[in-house]
Amino acid sequence: xxxxxxxxxxxxxxxxxxxxxxxxxxxxxxxxxxxxxxxxxxxxxxxxxxxxxxxxxxxxxxxxxxxxxxxxxxxxxxxxxxxxxxxxxxxxxxxxxxxxxxxxxxxxxxxxxxxxxxxxxxxxxxxxxxxxxxxxxxxxxxxxxxxxxxxxxxxxxxxxxxxxxxxxxxxxxxxxxxxxxxxxxxxxxxxxxxxxxxx
Amino acid sequence: xxxxxxxxxxxxxxxxxxxxxxxxxxxxxxxxxxxxxxxxxxxxxxxxxxxxxxxxxxxxxxxxxxxxxxxxxxxxxxxxxxxxxxxxxxxxxxxxxxxxxxxxxxxxxxxxxxxxxxxxxxxxxxxxxxxxxxxxxxxxxxxxxxxxxxxxxxxxxxxxxxxxxxxxxxxxxxxxxxxxxxxxxxxxxxxxxxxxxxxxxxxxxxxxxxxxxxxxxxxxxxxxxxxxxxxxxxxxxxxxxxxxxxxxxxxxxxxxxxxxxxxxxxxxxxxxxxxxxxxxxxxxxxxxxxxxxxxxxxxxxxxxxxxxxxxxxxxxxxxxxxxxxxxxxxxxxxxxxxxxxxxxxxxxxxxxxxxxxxxxxxxxxxxxxxxxxxxxxxxxxxxxxxxxxxxxxxxxxxxxxxxxxxxxxxxxxxxxxxxxxxxxxxxxxxxxxxxxxxxxxxxxxxxxxxxxxxxxxxxxxxxxxxxxxxxxxxxxxxxxxxxxxxxxxxxxxxxxxxxxxxxxxxxxxxxxxxxxxxxxxxxxxxxxxxxxxxxxxxxxxxxxxxxxxxxxxxxxxxxxxx
Numbered sequence: 199x200x201x202x203x204x205x206x207x208x209x210x211x212x213x214x215x216x217x218x219x220x221x222x223x224x225x226x227x228x229x230x231x232x233x234x235x236x237x238x239x240x241x242x243x244x245x246x247x248x249x250x251x252x253x254x255x256x257x258x259x260x261x262x263x264x265x266x267x268x269x270x271x272x273x274x275x276x277x278x279x280x281x282x283x284x285x286x287x288x289x290x291x292x293x294x295x296x297x298x299x300x301x302x303x304x305x306x307x308x309x310x311x312x313x314x315x316x317x318x319x320x321x322x323x324x325x326x327x328x329x330x331x332x333x334x335x336x337x338x339x340x341x342x343x344x345x346x347x348x349x350x351x352x353x354x355x356x357x358x359x360x361x362x363x364x365x366x367x368x369x370x371x372x373x374x375x376x377x378x379x380x381x382x383x384x385x386x387x388x389x390x391x392x393x394x395x396x397x
Numbered sequence: 398x399x400x401x402x403x404x405x406x407x408x409x410x411x412x413x414x415x416x417x418x419x420x421x422x423x424x425x426x427x428x429x430x431x432x433x434x435x436x437x438x439x440x441x442x443x444x445x446x447x448x449x450x451x452x453x454x455x456x457x458x459x460x461x462x463x464x465x466x467x468x469x470x471x472x473x474x475x476x477x478x479x480x481x482x483x484x485x486x487x488x489x490x491x492x493x494x495x496x497x498x499x500x501x502x503x504x505x506x507x508x509x510x511x512x513x514x515x516x517x518x519x520x521x522x523x524x525x526x527x528x529x530x531x532x533x534x535x536x537x538x539x540x541x542x543x544x545x546x547x548x549x550x551x552x553x554x555x556x557x558x559x560x561x562x563x564x565x566x567x568x569x570x571x572x573x574x575x576x577x578x579x580x581x582x583x584x585x586x587x588x589x590x591x592x593x594x595x596x597x598x599x600x601x602x603x604x605x606x607x608x609x610x611x612x613x614x615x616x617x618x619x620x621x622x623x624x625x626x627x628x629x630x631x632x633x634x635x636x637x638x639x640x641x642x643x644x645x646x647x648x649x650x651x652x653x654x655x656x657x658x659x660x661x662x663x664x665x666x667x668x669x670x671x672x673x674x675x676x677x678x679x680x681x682x683x684x685x686x687x688x689x690x691x692x693x694x695x696x697x698x699x700x701x702x703x704x705x706x707x708x709x710x711x712x713x714x715x716x717x718x719x720x721x722x723x724x725x726x727x728x729x730x731x732x733x734x735x736x737x738x739x740x741x742x743x744x745x746x747x748x749x750x751x752x753x754x755x756x757x758x759x760x761x762x763x764x765x766x767x768x769x770x771x772x773x774x775x776x777x778x779x780x781x782x783x784x785x786x787x788x789x790x791x792x793x794x795x796x797x798x799x800x801x802x803x804x805x806x807x808x809x810x811x812x813x814x815x816x817x818x819x820x821x822x823x824x825x826x827x828x829x830x831x832x833x834x835x836x837x838x839x840x841x842x843x844x845x846x847x848x849x850x851x852x853x854x855x856x857x858x859x860x861x862x863x864x865x866x867x868x869x870x871x872x873x874x875x876x877x878x879x880x881x882x883x884x885x886x887x888x889x890x891x892x893x894x895x896x897x898x899x900x901x902x903x904x905x906x907x908x909x910x911x912x913x914x915x916x917x918x919x920x921x922x923x924x925x926x927x928x929x930x931x932x933x934x935x936x937x938x939x940x941x942x943x944x945x946x947x948x949x950x951x952x953x954x955x956x957x958x959x
Contacts, residue, residue: 255797358791367448381621386750391747
């Protein structure tokens with residue numbers, strides 16, 4: 199039994215009065231445009247937003263950026279990560295940005311949708327094949343082309359995880375897409391599976 | 398120093414056993430003072446319904462708070478972004494260990510203690526457990542057998558409410574159960590396959606848990622929201638603040654004093670009795686003395702032993718009630734976490750609904766019918782099955798609209814996993830002493846813990862992996878992978894021993910009634926009194942011993958013996 203899974207699976211009927219004040223204040227700051235000094239640069243934010251929306255695009259349900267995933271990644275980088283995680287991650291994003299500009303002549307966000315999917319597809323294939331990449335180097339260091347590729351792949355791997363967590367734990371997705379409930383009359387261990395049913 | 402009016406009984410600690418002592422003593426007519434080191438907690442403090450998006454770090458935890466205040470506690474799964482408030486500040490509550498013997502001491506200092514965050518699994522012991530020390534010579538013979546405790550297990554079960562399934566296993570006696578929670582379709586399938594493959598010797602059953610599957614004794618049935626370790630506004634799982642302390646309060650004979658750090662049990666050599674306790678008010682730092690006719694130590698195994706060691710005096714220079722020299726020795730925890738997991742093909746048209754606060758349990762099967770392995774005693778296994786849902790997305794190939802749709806609509810395959818909870822042999826080398834230098838925030842000498850896994854535990858850990866993999870394969874799982882555990886002692890939060898129960902006064906600290914051999918009005922009824930650990934989660938056994946000891950104490954007082 200994974201008790202952490204229980205946390206994720208917990209329901210959605212919390213009274214708003216239970217929102218911890220610290221969290222409420224933090225998200226209000228983020229909503230007003232506040233960003234910590236250790237967070238993403240504008241170029242990194244644009245890259246994160248672009249990649250996130252290729253991973254989870256807008257369909258009949260919201261996209262990653264529609265539910266604030268860029269801000270979530272920014273928060274994690276600025277206030278959660280320790281330096282040994284933050285520095286290589288940001289270096290990897292920079293390496294990916296540099297790679298895209300070198301190969302395509304413009305930033306990721308300025309490419310058309312096909313080109314964006316091609317890039318993300320390459321990174322995703324590399325991740326799936328088990329090439330998890332290195333940990334990158336400190337920002338500002340000079341990376342060899344091979345190290346750039348490895349750093350970019352490592353950053354993508356982590357970014358994908360953050361994007362998915364940020365997306366599926368957002369209020370809008372919990373309520374509108376997953377339709378999470380928190381109260382059940384009993385536990386059912388062998389219910390029929392119907393896609394889209396409330397969680 | 399302020400002296401307060403005498404009480405009939407003083408209970409140190411307000412958690413699982415403190416609550417039971419309070420209930421039983423007050424209901425039997427004693428004016429009882431319960432002292433709790435931490436602050437009060439009410440159900441307004443519970444946060445089980447806070448959603449991830451209402452947490453700043455979406456459940457990852459506030460790194461600044463956890464690193465600053467809980468560098469040790471944060472290793473417990475329940476000390477997370479919302480639940481950390483139910484764990485002590487490690488800087489205010491230090492303990493020490495030898496450099497080569499790590500120990501994790503997870504603690505909650507608040508009214509309710511760790512009954513707020515406990516895992517709620519409750520299993521009766523059997524005579525396989527109570528006779529084990531006598532049969533293999535490790536530890537001392539218990540002065541009680543299952544028949545002595547069985548009525549008290551029933552007494553506890555009837556009050557707290559235990560969900561479970563009757564199995565008829567001699568090594569895991571059935572209790573008085575509320576209806577069982579459902580096993581998943583995969584668990585039912587695995588149970589049948591494992592029963593068939595191992596001749597009925599390995600039985601997977603639904604976990605037995607102190608969670609209500611129907612309304613019971615004024616508490617509401619579980620609503621299956623999930624994170625019990627953050628509290629429960631309906632008190633659907635047993636905690637002292639939801640059940641025993643309110644029962645004690647209803648008698649009109651309970652006085653509950655939070656923020657009361659008990660520093661010393663006060664001994665009166667003229668009568669060979671304790672006369673009360675010295676408390677440091679956690680907020681004012683002032684000393685206060687309370688007097689009582691009888692004192693129950695229910696502060697948790699390590700805290701109660703530490704308190705006895707800190708209560709040494711001229712009559713007991715090595716710790717109160719320690720004429721046997723065994724105080725602080727034979728400390729145990731369960732070694733746990735080794736096992737296996739695998740994918741279960743099929744069943745993709747089935748899912749679970751609701752978050753079950755419980756898992757499956759595989760009753761002990763080693764050294765039950767025959768001596769069969771290269772280790773003594775045995776282990777039970779706990780686990781469960783689930784489908785990963787969107788959580789699999791980070792490691793799953795794909796991106797784009799179809800990928801997103803699959804994370805939303807498809808739940809992924811089923812995984813089944815289990816891990817062992819193993820009995821630790823009582824060993825005189827596993828000890829609690831006082832650190833000669835380090836003190837806590839209130840100036841009380843800290844505990845020094847030297848507890849180590851040894852050869853028997855290591856051999857059992859190996860077998861947990863092999864046996865679990867065998868069972869998962871027999872159940873039909875694919876991609877079966879074993880996992881070993883590196884959890885140090887203490888990590889299971891089942892610390893026991895240090896003031897063990899014994900047949901004679903020269904081999905233990907308390908007698909068959911949890912009464913100190915040396916001090917007849919002093920009772921130790923938490924995990925400290927355990928003479929062996931068995932492999933079952935121990936809390937219900939502590940509760941049964943506590944209720945039994947309280948009844949004995951009141952009867953003895955009524956007879957004029959105390």
